[in-house]
Amino acid sequence: MDPKRLTQLGVPVGIVLIVVMLVVPLPAIVLDLLIALNITGALLILLVAMFVHRPLDFAAFPAVILVMTLFRLALNVSATRLVLLDGYAGKVIDTFGHFVVGGSLIVGLIVFAILLVIQFVVITNGAGRVAEVGARFTLDAMPGKQMAIDADLNSGLIDEDEARRRREEVHGEADFYGAMDGASKFVKGDAIAAIVITIVNLIGGFAVGVAQRGMSFGDAISTYSLLTVGDGLVSQIPALLLSVATGLIVTRSTGKADMGTDILRQIGGNRMPLRIAGFAALALCLIPGLPKIPFILTGGVMLLASTRVPDEAPEPEPAVSATEIAAAPDSPELLAAEIQVDPLGLELAADIIDLVDAANGGDLLDRVKALRRKVAGDLGIVVPPVRTRDNLDLPSRTYAIKLFGIEVARGEAPPGSVLAIGDFLGSLPGEPTQEPVFGLEAKWIPAELRTQAELSGATVVDRASVVTTHLAEVVGTHAARLLGREDVKLLTDMVKRSHPVVVEELTPVHLSLGEVQRVLQSLLDEQVAIRDLVRIYEALSLKAQVTKDLDALVDAARAALGPAIVAPHLVEGTVHVVSFEPTLEQRMLESLRHGEQGGMLALDAAVGQSLLVELSELTTDAENRDVRPVLVCAPQLRSAVRRLVAPGLPTLSVLSYTEMVGARQVRSVGVVSGDRLAVTA
Known part of the structure; x- marks a missing residue:
């Protein structure tokens, strides 16, 4: 038979046979074999529980407990049947009844009682309590763990596959501890069943020996009661092993090695x-x-x-290169390095340097590297290396983000704290603040209160995630400025390797690298990813044969990207839009003027102000209804309208009617009339 097929059928067939054992008498030799299998199997389960690195590595343990408990009870029933019918239940039970306890009923009952106390009062009770508390805390912490995974994903620290794996692990952990909470009740019920079965067998043995077979009191004790005690001892040994395995599993924390290695290393370290x-x-x-x-x-x-315990190895002193020793403080190389402006910089106050100190668990530098990979995948640009340094002039617990040497953002990351985000933070001690990216109400709380905050429903984010998320927001906002000429050359060379004809037709025949750079920067300014450079370059090569007007080139590139532009704004296939009243749009078309900087709207100041006020009110009202609309207009107006609204509403996307092809449904949330507000449902 196929081994895989045998594996699938093994456990179901075994459970059916266990049920059969409850009603079908077994020969004594078969019972001896099954008792040996029961004891050996329980020992195997105990050893597996000791050698796993984490509880989830033995996720089948709750089901194993149920099967083994059912097997042991079936053995009890079979042994009871043989004892009462034949006065003999195999060599194993006979040996435990006569040799192990010296043939003394009193000694046997005392040993049996001690084993029950150890199993029921000490191990099973403790394991059940730990499993119950573990299940409760695991389920309560699930929302916080899910949000932490989302925060790591958004900051670029992990990718989609890793986030999916962590979510599955969180669900598996919750299912495991929930199952263990119930499985511990099986072990507890098994201990109670052992007491009841032993008492019933004692009474039944006396009744059968004295009443049915006419034995004397002493002979009945010698024949039946000792066998009953032997049966109880035989069943309690594997039950005790399973109870210990249960306790080990529920008290086992995740480690890098098995339990024995961890214990010896930590005690003898x-x-x-x-x-x-x-x-x-x-x-x-x-x-x-x-x-x-x-x-x-x-x-x-x-x-x-x-x-035998080794001494702690001394920390190696940082090596100093020969170049650093030879370079004088005022050498031209060092001076040139000092005056060079970094495209992107992150400065930390002296008391939060631990964020980048790997020796103390700081992983900010690794997260920044992951962020660069994420931005490259999302926007299609190569983010320059982030130069991280300390700045003694910054206030304590403060960090600053600089773009080409100019500070563009600042935030705080207090040492020993985590950021709790939520609506019910009043009961938590800490310093109220606002989340730096979305402006949500938050509070810096002591790191040791993280679990309490998660149980209260708050989203808890560590300091490195706060800094990385803030940096990601700055990079996304200023992506166009970060796209340099060298970056465009690098991206173009990459396209040339796979699509050489596309690049040869575009540059330098029709457009220079500088003109291509302006188009790509304009797309990034409007939060349009430039990952699909092949389609963009194909559209530019065709449009550049007719005109080199920047707006026309940008619109051609947007048309080539097609549904990719409207995709970020879709909610279940629907895009929510704000539009202009037809007469106002016609008036705007008549006021359109073209210049060196592109199309501009020559509107009266009062009309333009009224337009912006109504547009702001419409978008705010839509966002209050949890809808993020886009502004749509005629293709000829799109670039000019974008320039008009960008200073006051930088996050509002402006799309043309022709770019709605990717949406299954378009739903209007407002119409701008220029002199009144007309909100539609």
Whole structure:
């Protein structure tokens, strides 16, 4: 049979056979074999629980507990049937009843009771409580973990595949701890069932031996009661092993190695505790009456173990290159480096340098690298390296983002804090603030209150994510300025490798690199990604044969991109739009004037102000209804209208009617008339 098919059928067939055991008598030799299988299987499960690195690596454990509990109860039923019918239930139970407890019913009952106390009162109770609390906290923390994953994804620290894997892990963790909460009840119920079964078997053995077979009281105890105790002991050993495995799984935290390695490394990883324990054991030898040899051996082992713990390796001193030693402070090279303006810079106050200190867990530099990859994938541009440095002139806990040496944004990242974002932050201690990108109400809270904030429903973001998200917003806003001539040359060479004819027809025959750069910058200014450079260059090569007007070239490129322009504004295939009243649009067409800087609207100042006020009110009203509209107009007006509204409404996208081809449905949320506000549903 195919091994895969055998694996699929093995467990279902086994469960069916367990159910059959409940009603079909088994021969004693078969019962011995199944009891050995039960004990060995329980030991195997315990060892697997010890060697997994994290609880989710044994995700099938709750189902295994149920199957093993059912198997053990079926063995109890089969053993009880053989004991009461034949007075013999195989060599294993007979050995446990006579040899293990010395043939004494009292000793057997005491050992059985002690095993039950260990399993039921100590291990099962504790494991059940841990599983219950773990399930509760895991489920309560799920929203916060999901938001943290979204924050890492938005900041560029992880990609879509990693975010999907983490979400599946969060759901798997919640399902696992929820299942463990229920599985711990199986173990607890099994312990109770063992007590009931043993009492019933004792009473039944007396009744069968004395009433049915006419045995004396002593013979009945010797024949039936000892076998009953043996059956109880045989069933309690694997039950105890499973209880221990349950406790290990629910108390196991995620580690890089198995449990034994982690315990030995963490307990024996420090020399001083081992030495103190060793000397303390030797000191106990001074107490009169205590045996000396056990404590001398124990203390000697501790002291010997302490000598095997390695000393902490000294931190290597940073190497100094020969170039740094040779370069004089006033050399031309160093002076040139000092006066060079970095396209993009991030400056940190002295007390938040830990964000970039990898030795202390700072990963800001890695996140910035990931951000560059994300921006390249989203916008299609190569973001220049972000030069990160400290600035003693900045106020404490402050960071500044600079563009070509000029500060364009500033924020705070208090040490030892995390940013909690939400509506119900009043109960949390901390400093109220605003999230720097979206302006949401937030609060800097102590890092140790992160779990409490997540349980209260707040989104908790660490300091590095706050800085990275702010930097991403700045890069997106100023993407056009960051696209230099060298970057355009690099992107063009990349297109030339795969589509050489497209580039040869465009530059330098029709457009120079500078003119191509202006077109790409105009697209980025309007938040249009330039990833599809092949389509853009094809459109430019055709349009440049007719005109080199910037607006015409940009509109040609936008037409080539087609549905990609309207796609970011679609909500379930619908785009919400604000439009101009036809007579106003006709008036705007008549006022259109073309100059060196492109098309401009020569409107009366009062009309233009009224237009902007109505447009602002319409967009604000739509956003209050959780709708982000776009402004649509005639293709001839699009560039001029964009220049008109950009200073006051920089985030409002302006599209032409011809660019609506990618939307299945267009829904109007307002019409600008120029002298009144006409809002439609």
